[in-house]
Amino acid sequence: MSILSHTAGARPSTGQRAERVRRPALRPTVALSALVLLLALAWALAPGLFTGYSPTASSTEALQSPSAAHWFGTDATGRDVFARVVHGASHSITAALIAVAVGLVVGTTIGAIAGTVGGAVEETLMRGVDVLLAIPGLLLSLSVVILLGFGTTNAAIAVGITSIATFARLSRSRVIAVRQSEYVEAAFGSGGTLPSILWRHILPNSAAPVTALAALQLGSAILQISTLGFLGYGAPPPTPEWGLLIAEGRDYVATAWWLTLLPGLVVAAVVLSTNRLSTALGKGEQA
Amino acid sequence: MHYLLRRIGGAALVLSLAFIVAYVMLTALPGDAVMARYGNPDLGLSAAELAQIRTAYGADRPALLQFLDTVASFLRGDLGYSVQTGAAVSTLLAAALPSTLALALLGLLVAVTVAVVIAVAATHGGLRHLGATRALRSTLRGLPSLMVSLPVFWIGIVLLQVFSFRLGLVPVLNASPLQSLILPVLTLAIPIAAPLAQVLIRSIDEVSAEPFVAVTRARGASTRWLLTRSVARNATLPALTMAGLLFGELVGGAVVTETVFGRMGVGLVTAQAVAARDTPVLMAVVVLSAVVFVVINLVVDLLYPVLDPRLRSTTAAPARREAVAA
Numbered sequence: 001m002s003i004l005s006h007t008a009g010a011r012p013s014t015g016q017r018a019e020r021v022r023r024p025a026l027r028p029t030v031a032l033s034a035l036v037l038l039l040a041l042a043w044a045l046a047p048g049l050f051t052g053y054s055p056t057a058s059s060t061e062a063l064q065s066p067s068a069a070h071w072f073g074t075d076a077t078g079r080d081v082f083a084r085v086v087h088g089a090s091h092s093i094t095a096a097l098i099a100v101a102v103g104l105v106v107g108t109t110i111g112a113i114a115g116t117v118g119g120a121v122e123e124t125l126m127r128g129v130d131v132l133l134a135i136p137g138l139l140l141s142l143s144v145v146i147l148l149g150f151g152t153t154n155a156a157i158a159v160g161i162t163s164i165a166t167f168a169r170l171s172r173s174r175v176i177a178v179r180q181s182e183y184v185e186a187a188f189g190s191g192g193t194l195p196s197i198l199w200r201h202i203l204p205n206s207a208a209p210v211t212a213l214a215a216l217q218l219g220s221a222i223l224q225i226s227t228l229g230f231l232g233y234g235a236p237p238p239t240p241e242w243g244l245l246i247a248e249g250r251d252y253v254a255t256a257w258w259l260t261l262l263p264g265l266v267v268a269a270v271v272l273s274t275n276r277l278s279t280a281l282g283k284g285e286q287a
Numbered sequence: 288m289h290y291l292l293r294r295i296g297g298a299a300l301v302l303s304l305a306f307i308v309a310y311v312m313l314t315a316l317p318g319d320a321v322m323a324r325y326g327n328p329d330l331g332l333s334a335a336e337l338a339q340i341r342t343a344y345g346a347d348r349p350a351l352l353q354f355l356d357t358v359a360s361f362l363r364g365d366l367g368y369s370v371q372t373g374a375a376v377s378t379l380l381a382a383a384l385p386s387t388l389a390l391a392l393l394g395l396l397v398a399v400t401v402a403v404v405i406a407v408a409a410t411h412g413g414l415r416h417l418g419a420t421r422a423l424r425s426t427l428r429g430l431p432s433l434m435v436s437l438p439v440f441w442i443g444i445v446l447l448q449v450f451s452f453r454l455g456l457v458p459v460l461n462a463s464p465l466q467s468l469i470l471p472v473l474t475l476a477i478p479i480a481a482p483l484a485q486v487l488i489r490s491i492d493e494v495s496a497e498p499f500v501a502v503t504r505a506r507g508a509s510t511r512w513l514l515t516r517s518v519a520r521n522a523t524l525p526a527l528t529m530a531g532l533l534f535g536e537l538v539g540g541a542v543v544t545e546t547v548f549g550r551m552g553v554g555l556v557t558a559q560a561v562a563a564r565d566t567p568v569l570m571a572v573v574v575l576s577a578v579v580f581v582v583i584n585l586v587v588d589l590l591y592p593v594l595d596p597r598l599r600s601t602t603a604a605p606a607r608r609e610a611v612a613a
Contacts, residue, residue, distance in 0.1 A: 246440065
């Protein structure tokens with residue numbers, strides 16, 4: 001009985017939700033953000049379509065200011081900076097995706113188990129999460145980097161570990177909220193086992209805010225990975241990683257402004273877009 | 288009293304666990320600090336000499352004994368020795384701390400000022416209706432999310448580029464201590480001001496929608512009176528819970544800022560320690576910042592009921608709100 005009345009009540013509300021989701025998506029800033037992200041993704045997947053220059057071989061004279069031939073100018077060894085930014089997208093975005101995947105998978109698993117099992121298990125897991133939060137993010141990722149060694153993948157894992165706690169807390173609170181709902185009770189009542197209910201009911205219904213958080217974390221992961229790259233703990237020098245790119249331009253700050261300013265603007269635009277999309281996702285799914 | 292003891296116990300537990308995590312990551316797992324420093328074949332040390340060094344550092348004893356030893360020495364204030372330079376980590380950090388403290392405190396001050404100015408301006412009632420000021424209002428509201436999206440190291444480089452090299456306002460060479468602080472403080476302040484402004488804007492909005500604000504307004508209170516007497520006190524409380532988070536941002540920001548500007552300080556020491564894989568230094572920095580973080584959160588937790596009378600007893604809150612609304 002309660003299942004019937006619940007689904008009947010839920011139908012009009014899903015129709016409403018679809019309407020509300022569409023509205024923020026039409027806003028110009030959201031559309032622009034989506035465009036920026038799609039462009040960055042296209043850079044990452046097919047950099048050759050956007051630039052004819054090589055990211056690592058010098059193509060012309062060194063330290064030329066931006067022009068029609070070299071949109072972002074050239075660096076100290078004559079490499080085209082725009083080509084380096086375009087090719088760097090794959091490094092930075094892949095690394096950010098790895099980081100979010102680590103945080104999402106580990107964090108959500110911890111949170112889901114803690115929220116479903118409860119009791120001493122929950123207490124232990126959430127204490128562990130508190131510990132991750134007690135160490136400032138950058139120091140935690142530096143500790144992981146020192147342990148695993150330098151490199152893009154290691155930096156990505158290090159950044160991912162810092163986001164485990166946020167994912168765990170959010171998914172735990174969502175799981176607890178969903179667990180108390182009637183349809184989960186009904187599923188237990190009709191003989192469902194804990195793992196199957198967790199998989200079929202609790203996780204899908206906790207997914208919306210977690211997705212919004214994942215989008216937010218993607219932007220912050222790009223920032224943190226570029227910070228590690230800037231500090232020199234990410235990819236080794238010839239790699240066109242965004243943070244490293246800006247670090248290399250630092251020595252020419254007095255003469256060649258384009259080496260740092262333009263790649264930085266690209267990073268900022270991408271991060272800003274992920275943040276904007278995450279807000280739109282969060283709002284749309286809340287409604 | 289019971290509440291107090293439970294909070295302190297919880298804080299102590301998290302702190303001990305954080306110490307264990309830091310120890311496992313930075314002392315136990317990397318293996319042997321002695322081998323990392325002396326194991327290089329170029330140094331030409333024989334196996335017997337290496338064993339002697341290991342005994343001298345106590346690296347040949349059982350793991351648990353070494354752990355307890357580290358706990359005891361940290362409690363005594365002995366933070367170990369830098370693998371790279373051989374100096375005591377405590378001396379190293381003590382020498383670097385004053386400059387970082389100056390940077391962090393000034394940065395925090397500027398950040399709080401900037402955040403309050405942005406939040407008050409963005410939520411100001413007078414800006415809501417006119418066309419031109421509405422644009423200004425939405426710009427101000429968008430500003431924090433822009434500030435969050437900028438890489439800190441890039442902010443530092445751009446500030447250096449604009450103010451030192453283009454405009455020549457802040458000298459790079461032969462700068463006085465105060466002049467050399469200007470750009471690092473600004474760099475550090477921006478990423479800290481941003482989340483603070485976001486929380487302030489949100490909580491001012493929430494408080495402004497409360498019935499008691501409408502009542503006060505109906506009684507003839509001016510916008511300024513409302514802001515300073517009614518809204519500000521209620522809206523700053525959520526910002527207080529961010530203290531721990533902001534401390535983490537300050538630490539991370541200090542590492543990056545000090546690296547960009549080449550300022551000697553705890554942050555630069557940390558960055559150099561990572562580059563040289565100097566685990567004892569990083570271990571000390573991690574443990575000390577975990578201590579500060581846990582203490583800050585404990586203080587905030589304990590202060591919160593003092594500052595917000597509604598939290599002292601759970602039954603009092605609805606009664607009070609009804610009384611105000613009536």
